[in-house]
Amino acid sequence: MIEKMVTILADEFEVETSEITADAPIKETLHLDSLSLVDMVGLVDEEFGVTIQNSEIATIRTFGDLYEFVYARLA
Amino acid sequence: MNNRRVVITGMGIYSCLGKTLDEVKEALYTGKSGIVFDPVRKEMGFQSGLTAKLDTPNLKGIVDRAHRVYMSEEAQYAYLATADALKMAGLDQAYINAHPVGLLYGNDSSADAVVKSVDVMREKKNTRLVGSGAIFQSMNSTVTMNLGCLFKLRGINMTVSAACASGSHAIGLASLFIKWGLQDCIVCGGAQEVNPFSIGSFDGISAFSTREDAPTRASRPFDRDRDGLVPGGGAATVILESYESAVKRGAPIIAEVLGYGFSSNGDHISSPNVDGPRASLEMALREAGVSIEEIGYINAHATSTHIGDTNEAKAIYSVFGDKMPYVTSTKGQTGHEMWMAGASEVIYSILMMKNKFVAANLNFENPDEDSAKLNIPGKRVDNYEFDTFLSNSFGFGGTNSTLIIKNL
Numbered sequence: 455m456i457e458k459m460v461t462i463l464a465d466e467f468e469v470e471t472s473e474i475t476a477d478a479p480i481k482e483t484l485h486l487d488s489l490s491l492v493d494m495v496g497l498v499d500e501e502f503g504v505t506i507q508n509s510e511i512a513t514i515r516t517f518g519d520l521y522e523f524v525y526a527r528l529a
Numbered sequence: 530m531n532n533r534r535v536v537i538t539g540m541g542i543y544s545c546l547g548k549t550l551d552e553v554k555e556a557l558y559t560g561k562s563g564i565v566f567d568p569v570r571k572e573m574g575f576q577s578g579l580t581a582k583l584d585t586p587n588l589k590g591i592v593d594r595a596h597r598v599y600m601s602e603e604a605q606y607a608y609l610a611t612a613d614a615l616k617m618a619g620l621d622q623a624y625i626n627a628h629p630v631g632l633l634y635g636n637d638s639s640a641d642a643v644v645k646s647v648d649v650m651r652e653k654k655n656t657r658l659v660g661s662g663a664i665f666q667s668m669n670s671t672v673t674m675n676l677g678c679l680f681k682l683r684g685i686n687m688t689v690s691a692a693c694a695s696g697s698h699a700i701g702l703a704s705l706f707i708k709w710g711l712q713d714c715i716v717c718g719g720a721q722e723v724n725p726f727s728i729g730s731f732d733g734i735s736a737f738s739t740r741e742d743a744p745t746r747a748s749r750p751f752d753r754d755r756d757g758l759v760p761g762g763g764a765a766t767v768i769l770e771s772y773e774s775a776v777k778r779g780a781p782i783i784a785e786v787l788g789y790g791f792s793s794n795g796d797h798i799s800s801p802n803v804d805g806p807r808a809s810l811e812m813a814l815r816e817a818g819v820s821i822e823e824i825g826y827i828n829a830h831a832t833s834t835h836i837g838d839t840n841e842a843k844a845i846y847s848v849f850g851d852k853m854p855y856v857t858s859t860k861g862q863t864g865h866e867m868w869m870a871g872a873s874e875v876i877y878s879i880l881m882m883k884n885k886f887v888a889a890n891l892n893f894e895n896p897d898e899d900s901a902k903l904n905i906p907g908k909r910v911d912n913y914e915f916d917t918f919l920s921n922s923f924g925f926g927g928t929n930s931t932l933i934i935k936n937l
Contacts, residue, residue, distance in 0.1 A: 455927075468594045485593075487595070490598070491660075491661075492657050496660055499653075499658055501659070
């Protein structure tokens with residue numbers, strides 16, 4: 455799952471896959487603002503069938519947080 | 530009230546005839562058609578698969594991803610046309626940062642983004658999945674909101690939506706802002722999306738030519754055997770500036786906007802009449818302060834529809850009578866560039882004026898009763914010098930715009 459996540463995020467947001475590490479901050483790494491954050495949420499929903507609610511997004515700061523969130527929902 | 534002279538100092542275009550002024554000039558000269566048959570439209574249930582052919586712009590590496598997602602198809606065309614026009618005008622970022630340059634652009638739809646957003650909402654039942662760019666791509670002002678941010682423009686900023694006269698009205702209105710001293714410089718023009726969603730409903734009212742076996746012969750303005758228009762698009766930008774500002778900057782002064790005429794038919798929503806266009810022509814001549822003898826060329830609106838071309842021919846004849854200059858519609862080559870047409874046709878006309886020719890009215894083989902009264906060349910006219918032209922643009926709802934432009 456992590457490998458797929460890294461690939462689709464790097465492709466969509468035009469960053470190097472090497473930048474997407476577990477402890478890297480998502481918003482800064484993917485150059486997201488409050489608007490484009492919704493594009494990451496949409497991508498995760500589309501690719502993994504996992505919906506991140508607005509109330510949950512604040513708890514997801516790093517890619518590690520994101521992997522844990524998606525794992526938990528897929529489990 | 531101020532009465533300043535208004536000049537054109539830059540032009541840029543992204544059209545089916547080319548992506549540079551040189552390419553477009555050459556296409557006009559050789560009579561190239563930009564029309565093709567698109568089988569995808571037939572699969573979608575279109576009555577006509579005819580369309581102008583445009584390459585999809587690739588802005589990757591030019592505009593960053595975060596902003597690209599806000600850009601509709603037509604905003605992408607307009608960005609490229611505007612970048613070229615600003616460069617030609619010598620308007621760099623330092624000048625733009627120090628002066629409130631305005632933005633008035635014609636656009637009247639952004640259907641592709643609307644349709645795709647609605648598809649997502651219907652299927653997913655979750656508005657967050659339409660993405661961050663959808664709203665900025667969907668609105669009619671998608672072009673001006675994108676160009677204003679990308680080029681950091683700080684003057685007047687709005688979209689002119691007036692159907693197929695949008696681009697012409699944008700230039701006309703911009704000329705008034707400058708004439709009256711409210712702005713020194715305005716980026717203006719027109720943009721038109723080319724995707725099938727944008728014109729499916731247009732196809733539905735049988736407005737398009739069905740001459741699918743001969744795409745390059747389908748758009749035939751003023752010809753007796755015309756059977757409807759062919760949809761086209763792209764974007765065209767012209768930089769309007771006060772004469773004083775242009776001289777002060779040492780900018781290239783290409784031409785002068787002498788007059789802007791306008792009117793509304795107050796009549797049928799799709800069928801044009803004669804009186805409305807005639808009023809627009811007469812107002813433009815009055816505002817320009819020129820006689821009909823001084824007009825060396827008329828770029829007609831004529832879209833290759835029966836009633837539209839007939840009534841425009843009557844309107845032109847009623848004003849020019851036996852003092853008829855050359856009249857052509859470049860839509861024979863481009864199809865109908867709709868929201869963009871008023872701006873692109875100013876550029877086409879300027880290119881012909883600067884290069885001393887009038888492109889053939891493509892596919893004009895036999896006149897009808899009304900077009901026979903105009904002076905329409907079916908072949909290119911070479912070595913023809915003219916220094917003033919008139920450009921008509923008319924739109925659904927009966928909106929009319931006429932510009933008169935002089936060579937400098």
